[in-house]
Amino acid sequence: MFRIKLSGLLMAFTAGLLLMITTPGLTENKSPALDQLKTGVNQILDVLRDAGLKGEGQKKERRDKIHSIITKNFDFDEMAKRCLARNWAKLVDRERKEFAGVFSELLEASYIGKIEQYTNEEVIFKSEREASPDSTVVNTLIKTQNNEIPINYSMYPKGSKWWVYDVNIEGVSLIGNYRSQFNQILAKDSYSELIKRMKTRLTELRKEDK
Amino acid sequence: MGIPNPESFEIADKNLEPVKFDPAGIKKYLDDSKQQRPEYDQIKNGMIAKEALYEAEKADYYPTIFAAGMASYAGAPDRDAVRNPWIYDRFNHEEAGVALGMKWNFDFGITKAKVGQARAEYLKVTKKKEYADMGIPVQVEQAYYEIMEARRVIDSTSKGYKAARKWLVGSVANYDMGVGEMKDAADSIVVYAQLKQEYLKAILNYNMGVANLDHACGRDTLEVRGAN
Incomplete structure (x- = not known):
């Protein structure tokens, strides 16, 4: 009755990451963050649809291109900082850099393969609303064959662009979820334990990807 | 989770949706x-038919009375008419008669069974009506x-x-x-x-x-x- 296969909720999750991409600069547009997301998604889809970039042989080039688009628009440092919340202040600079680096690598390692399988889902950009004076939320809907999954992106302006700093999938805030988990580990153990677990997982993911 | 990285999973069900239905009282x-x-119609018609059959079977308990009549005339001008009452003249005569008859089957056991069967059929339809x-x-x-x-x-x-x-x-x-x-x-x-x-x-x-x-x-x- 139930079949486990690639896509669905996890695909939605990865789709969320895929959508965490912006490109154009801030303009007078009524929904600039939404437009940036849309453009970013299209850029990723162009890469994924490019016949010259398909296949195992083109994996590195394809992933480099996706990575490039993501990192230009996805504020991993801000996400890492928000995930640790008050614990961020307790870390020294070296630890902060280390944490942000491992955090972003983990996110990418976890989901890049899934992003590559993102094909037929329809992305509907519904609306953009101001969440606070310095942040906005873009509401989207991923339509898979069997489901409709709401995904909301929290974005903030920095420099000339909008940056995604949180993704909310079906009411679950990615940052809120990680924050809760990180806090538990930090309260029970230490930063060393947290970063050790994350590095272990990163190693596992890289092995699985080979 | 032990699943190779490029794999994910989905509960692959068909989109089963509730049918459109606005409930009234x-x-x-x-x-x-x-x-x-x-x-309802079938039972109504069935009851009429079975009741008629039942009544028909019940009629077998009673005798069937019937009446019969006959008349005959023959004339042959070139023949002498025979007037002897003991001799029947087939060529010159006039006659008429009436008879009253009665037919009664005395196989009451069989009739009772037939009536019982018809009654059972009738009751069956009646019960069907009650069920309906x-x-x-x-x-x-x-x-x-x-x-x-x-x-x-x-x-x-x-x-x-x-x-x-x-x-x-x-x-x-x-x-x-x-x-x-x-x-x-x-x-x-x-x-x-x-x-x-x-x-x-x-x-x-x-x-x-x-x-x-x-x-x-x-x-x-x-x-x-x-x-x-």
């Missing part, structure tokens, strides 16, 4: 069934309240499986970040699958209830609601 469906169920009078409304009510119950279950399981989805999203994200337990992620998948199954089962019950109600009201559910 139960009285409407009871009235509909009275008007549209073919059984009582059973069809019960069928309508049962289907109606099954729909109401299934609707409630859909609402409650819908909340449950959506909550499980959130748990699934969070637990899998934590596992992928290296800060969640595999057991937690696996449990969330199992619970999600179970609750989704309950939800789909409730939709199935709801749709079946609507089909049963259509049937109970004498309607073709495919005609009313289409194949989907």
